[in-house]
Amino acid sequence: MSVSPVRFGIIGCAYIARKLSRAINLSQNAVLQAVGSRSLEKAEKFAAENGFPASAKIYGSYEAILDDPEVDAVYVPLPTSLHAKWAVLAAQKKKHLLLEKPVALSAEEFDTIVEACESNGVQFMDSTMWMHHPRTVKMKEFLSNPDLFGELKSVHSSFTYAADPDFLENDIRVKPELDALGALGDAGWYCVRSILWAADFRLPKTVVAFRNPVFNKAGVIMACGASLFWEDGKLATFECSFLSNLTMDLTAIGTNGTLNLHDYVIPLEEKKASYFTGTKTGFDELVTAWDSKPSEHIVNTDLPQEGLMVEEFSRLVASIKGDGASKLEEKWPTFSRKTQLVLDAVKASIENGFEAVEVMG
């Protein structure tokens, strides 16, 4: 059975929306239907530069997209402080919702979005692209294998990048009224997501923020980190920063195995990604070298991870549209909510003088 492609409206011409527009064009089950900006000229320019088909609608407002009956789903890359308003409105207008991260300023705020999606029968997914890379599936197979990996004991995740002076002055992610969570909401989102992903989305019990967060003059976090503790003894640490060289390390250590990669958020290459595993690694007899070495695994993909994300989201949307009986896939808002809950706890720990904060499930 062939289904008609999911018709996307892009709400706002953010830089990242260029990547998503390309991904929609690359995907097999989605099309660019509309783009809207508060400036019609900006929307026209964006559409012209990002491969929108001639039939696409160009709007001078966000509302117009939501009122367009030919738009099935919207991608919302607006600043975080605008998420709740536009995500809820989109849901009310029955638009399925692909929302940029962080999904909200708090889990409480995010809950209003989820309620709107559920009560209006629209699918929610956040735009955490690496979750959709086939490498992620392969790595999860490794982590789930009791012989190869065993029980997860610890995770360490870093996502830092050296923002340029213009970013540090003008980007939405340094403005308290736009993206108040700063580096924690941006880079830290991926760190926390990677940790929860490795931990099968079991929430930590306690979060302790690192004691040296960096704030800009406006009080927005430029760099921070935390340690996370589970009741079963697992631990995780992460650091996120706008002020250090680009690094995206993820290490998960189990009783029997170790997983390592250095590009978990965005692979070094679009179509080829690798990761490293070691199982029951040990030393030679005199402990002068390793008797078994970690091995590299390469995963190829024709479609980049953002295209695979669009396809996965569109599959869910098409299924709901198609038969009316398909349920919403709850795992995606659940993943988002748990990620946001941990961000909230890190923020609370920073605000409470780095005291331990219980994560509220």
Next chain:
Amino acid sequence: MSVSPVRFGIIGCAYIARKLSRAINLSQNAVLQAVGSRSLEKAEKFAAENGFPASAKIYGSYEAILDDPEVDAVYVPLPTSLHAKWAVLAAQKKKHLLLEKPVALSAEEFDTIVEACESNGVQFMDSTMWMHHPRTVKMKEFLSNPDLFGELKSVHSSFTYAADPDFLENDIRVKPELDALGALGDAGWYCVRSILWAADFRLPKTVVAFRNPVFNKAGVIMACGASLFWEDGKLATFECSFLSNLTMDLTAIGTNGTLNLHDYVIPLEEKKASYFTGTKTGFDELVTAWDSKPSEHIVNTDLPQEGLMVEEFSRLVASIKGDGASKLEEKWPTFSRKTQLVLDAVKASIENGFEAVEVMG
């Protein structure tokens, strides 16, 4: 000018002493002169199995080595609780001292060793072998380069290994009366050393232990970790464990660069070691891949790192012996002391319910 080789006595037939005996045999400026054990038979067996020359003395006590005028230096791999006694005695007998880590049960105890070494004019060095690998020199050049690496912002170090049931029951490192610091003193020593090394041996101001240390029935640490904070905003984290798969990751992130390696304590191969660096790494225009990738650097060495350690130590000893005017190289006991100070702070933080502990310089 050719100098006669430094004549080593091995105090105790620990497992690790086999590696050191080989290293002494491989080195150009040291020889195996004597081995002593509380059991003469054990010493004889050890000498026979570890390439001791026929001329080597075999003793049924540690004291006998210290009384042998043909022994210039001793290697002491005894359990940590015996370090202070035997290290001080060795120094008093004018034996230069290569001491296994952790150097003592506390920095205060270590100070008695250093005082004995200084007042008796003998060189001290701890047996942290990776410090002597030429890779370490190369990596330090990278970290010291303002363009390639910039200012150090964070370090993450892991050293875990899955000890077997026999180790967990019987090894000296699980016995409170022998190696009371457990995994912290053993694997954690390397983590802390690597962090201090990356930080040019500037001590952190504050240490906060992770909240989930694992103890054995006797109360010895089997796994723990901590976060370390410097006054300039730098941070480091480490974890050490006897209960997770072998992992030895070191990542240092600077404003301009990133250093990564996965075998910093013991290289995967004896004669060839690698590390990865990235400088001003960034993304392509659409942020779908990296525009510049980290690169691997390979460092070859004919002599394994433990052999290079023996040679470096022996050079210092020969220099002191040779002209009587050469001073003791103070950096080695200083490195040891700072490492021990941080271990002390981690231990104190664990004992104080994971509160922040100031590192006492």
